[in-house]
Amino acid sequence: MIDCVQFMFSLRRFYRYLQVNWGNTLTLTRISFALLFIGCSNRASAQLNSSVLSQGAWYFLETxxxxxxxxxxxxxxxDMQLSAPVSFANLGLFSSSEGPLQEENNARRAEGLQELPTHHVDENNNGLFDQEDAIVFYSHGPHDWILEGGEVSLNFNHYSDVAGFFFTPDQGSGLQATQVMGVSSTTTVGDYDFLAFWKEDNVNLYRSGRRWLSNPMTTTNSSVSWNLDLSNKVNAAPLTVALRVASASESNATTQLRLxxxxxxxxxxxxxGNGTYRDVARTASTSITSTASSGLSTFQLTYSTPDPQGKGYLExxxxxxxxxLTPSNGRLRFRDVSQxxxxxxxTYAVSASSITPWLIWDVTIAYAPFGIVTSQSGSFLEFGVATDSLREFLAFDPSQRxxxxxxxxxxxxxxxxxxGIVSTDMVIVTSSAMQSAAETLANHREQGYGLDVEVVTIDQIYNEFSSGQTDLSAVRDFMRMLYKGAASPEERPQYLLLLGDASFDPKNRVSTGTRNIVLTYESPESFSPLQTYATDDFYGFLDDDEGSNIATTSQPNDLDIxxxxxxxxxxxxxxxxxxxxIDYDDGGDFGDWRNRVTFVADDEDxxxxxxxxxxxxxxxxxxxPNVNVDKIYLDAFTQVNAAGGDRYPSVNESIDRQLFKGSLIVNYTGHGGPENWAQERVFNREDMAELSNSERLPLFITATCDFSVYDDPDEITAGGG
Known part of the structure; x- marks a missing residue:
């Protein structure tokens, strides 16, 4: 069996150190593959007994x-083709969406899909949702703003540009937003913090990590422009602009921002600059305080460099x-950090006519809005609230729907x-298209190894754990539910198998998406080849204090599955x-080759x-001591200067002979690339095509770069990524 795995990051990908337990026998009969590499307030640790999606009719919508x-x-x-008028009393709109899920396990998150309080428009008051009727509801949208140290920052959604909602005509309770009384205050406020951002996530220069940029500015197309609607701006209020730009140029470059x-x-x-592992872009940032009048303002960003091939980007x-506090088109969403x-x-005073029934909702928790009682003071709608924390509000007029x-x-x-899953030993996450293969493997694991295996699709996980949105943390939260909800440590899940490829491009911006099956964790860094990486470890950090900053060495996360x-x-x-x-498990040659380990090492350095x-x-x-160790070290062989560069033909032959003879594990340390090991191409695609060892398959462990990249859909590496 495989005891443990420790992951260490190196360059773009990571080294994987593996310990194999031979026990007391002279020969290891098999390495069991699944591939079993071991290694809310806190509401995510609580477990519902059932999903609301378990019965009734459901329909999915996006905002x-x-x-x-x-x-x-x-x-x-x-759209839904419902045949009869639906009772307002039985319908429901469900969601848990409030931007991207937090990676921290102990962050607040909804406990399952929540029925949203909404506003019903029943024109004839018959209690039925007729053709002319409506439901008005609040959507937080895909992104989020976070208050940190008195400053509001953007939490951009790297996985989805939409928020998800589930409608049911028969499983809801017709929940409407209730109203609460406000508080008295001597402070009256008539303005709010207006925030806007521009981000075009169109380009990922190294095809790794999460830092995406706008389309490039070049020497022939050197500027980009966009407008900002500053209608109803407070005249004396400054305009603060936080700007981040990037440049990929062999020469120094400049950017100029005009307002x-x-x-x-x-x-x-x-x-x-120079260097083998130089960054693929250089960055700069600034914060500017300027002035602007109420109305439409225009920004223009211009890039300049002597390098004709240089490119500039807006991050x-x-x-x-x-x-x-002046609504537009019948609504206004606002927050106020100053108070x-x-x-x-x-007391907030919103400019609103008394002729129509304006409503004020507190939408701080997006899936649990509630109304606040207001009073009319001339042309202003007023309401008082406590401001001991940042709260967010929505003013809207249903008659302008x-x-x-x-x-x-x-x-x-x-x-x-x-x-409803109580406990399981192993989870296989896949797509609906690959479900049959997953079920075949699950049956093999259950019958041959006595494991209890659950096969779930990635869309099922998204539905219940991220409100139908694509989100990396949804899979982790699902595994965390099983882990924390187990009656005993022995009943916790042991194995997670992801059946399907991954992509650095979760939104399918630069690729077709055919290889974007199950997400992988992409590092926050994208520009440095030494700092960017992909890993599935994230799914295994399940304890309360884990999940954030997973690369830290000062307080490392530990794999729990x-x-x-x-x-x-x-x-x-x-x-x-x-x-x-299955063939490896059930058949093959059980000779002494399974008691042999081969080490291959690169030269130089x-x-x-x-x-x-x-x-x-x-x-x-x-x-x-009962295991035979064989070594193939490049420095022990004669290097040959060939037409394509330096080569070690004897090393290629030795590796081929060793694989034909059979080796339980082949471990390689050294340089590598998408096509081969070492600069001298000692093990490459051509060598692999000639292998005839189907009855003596080894486990390859490669401590190298880019040989098994699995998150680039346009690059199928020799290592199988």
């Missing part, structure tokens, strides 16, 4: 912005100012109940690999790779 939305008769009777034709910022960016820009203080309170956006109808949702991935793109690939695993291989080989000899 794209932070706004008030209207669900109307066309949704029910045209309404006037320069407000000039940034210098250094050249890319993002955030604007902050104060606006008057946040312990024991504080404020025709100007509100409508959610997009996606389709019906089949019943499911992941929250074994995690493996079969990086396949199609159902045919999935079934072929599953059959290969002051013998670093040879010393690493020797250290591992010595450990095996010391701890497993």
């Amino acid at each position: 794209s912005s932070d706004d008030v939305y209207v669900l109307d008769g066309d949704h029910l009777y045209v 309404n034709g006037q320069s407000i910022s000039n940034l210098s960016l250094p050249s890319l 993002d820009m955030i604007c902050h100012t104060r606006k008057n 946040v203080q312990s024991g504080g309170s404020a 025709t100007s509100f956006p409508r959610p997009s109808y996606v389709g019906n949702v089949s019943n499911q109940n992941l929250r 074994a995690i493996g991935r079969l990086p396949v793109a199609t159902s045919e690939e999935a079934m072929a690999l599953v059959e290969k695993i 002051n013998e670093l790779h040879m010393r690493d291989a020797d250290e591992l080989a010595d450990w095996v000899r010391l701890n497993q």
Whole structure:
């Protein structure tokens, strides 16, 4: 069996150190593959007994912005094709969406899908949702703003540009937003913090990590422009602009930001410089305080460099100012950082006519809005609230709902109940297209190893744990539910297998998405080859104090379950690999080759790779004296200068002979690339195509770079990524 795995990051990918337990037998009969690599307030640790999706009829809708939305008769009777008027008392709109899920395990999150308090528009008061009726509801949108140290920052959603909602005509309670009394305050406020951001996540220069940029500015197309609506801006309020830019140029570069034709910022960016592992871009940032009048303002960013091939990028820009509490098109969403203080309170005065029934909702928790009682003071609608924490509000006039956006109808949702899983040994996460292959492997694990295996689709996880949105943390939260909800440590899940490929591009911006099956964790860094990486470890950090900053060494996260991935793109690939695993388990040659370990080490680098291989080989000899250790070290062979560069033909031949003879494990340390090991191409695609060792398959452990990249959908590496 495989005892443990320790992951160490190196360059773009990570080293994987593996310990194999031979026990007391002279020969290891098999390495059991699944690939079993071991390694809210805190409401995510609580477990519901059942999902609301487990029964009844359900339909999925999406929104794209932070706004008030209207669900109307066309949704029910045209899109959903419901045949009879639905009772307001039985319908329900469910969601848990409030931006991207937090990676911290102890962050607040909804306990399952929540029925949203909404506003019903029943034109004839008959209690039925007729064609002319509607439901008005609040959508937080895909992104989020976070208050940190008195400053509001953007929490951009790297996984989705939409928020998800589930409508049911028969499983709801017709929940409407209730109203609460406000508080008295001597402080009256008539303005709020206006925030806007620009970010075009179109380009990922290294095709790794989470830092995405705008389309490039070049020497021939050197500027980009965009508008900012500052209508109702407080005249005396400054405009603060936080700007981040990037440059990929062999020469120094500059950017200039203009507001309404006037320069407000000039940034210098250094050249890319030299070095084998140099960054793919240089960055600069600034915060500017400027002035602007109420109305439409225009920004222009210009890039300049002597390098004709140089490219400049906008990473993002955030604007902050104060606006008057004046709604537009029948609604206004607002927050006010200025009044946040312990024991504080404020009365907000919203410019709103008394002729129509304006409503004020507190939407601080997006899936649990509630109304606040208001009073009319002339042309202002007033309400008082405590301001000891940052709160967010929505003012809207339901009679102007025709100007509100409508959610997009996606389709019906089949019943499911992941929250009904009591305990399991192993979870296989895959797509619906690969479910048959997953079930085949699950049956093999259950019958041959006595494991209890659950097969779930990635969409099922998203439905119950991220309100239908694509989100990395949803899979972790699902595993955490099983882990924390187990009656005893023995009943916790042990293994997680991800059946499907991954992509650095979760939104399918630069690729077709055919290899984007099950997300992988991408590092926050993208520009440095030494700091960017992908890993599935994130799914295994399940304790309360884990999940954030997973690369830290000062307080490292610990894997609580074994995690493996079969990086396949199609159902045919999935079934072929599953059959290969079953063949390995059930058949093959059980000769002495399974008691042999081979170490291959690269040359040069002051013998670093040879010393690493020797250290591992010595450990095996010391701890497993019955195991035979073979070495293939490049420095022990004659190097040949060939037409394509330096080569070690004898090394290629030795590796081929060793694989034909059979080796339980082949461990390589050294340089590598997508096509081969070492600069001398000692093990490459051509060598692999000639292998004839189907009855003597080894476990490859490669401490190298880019040989098994699995998160680039346009690069299928020799290592199988």
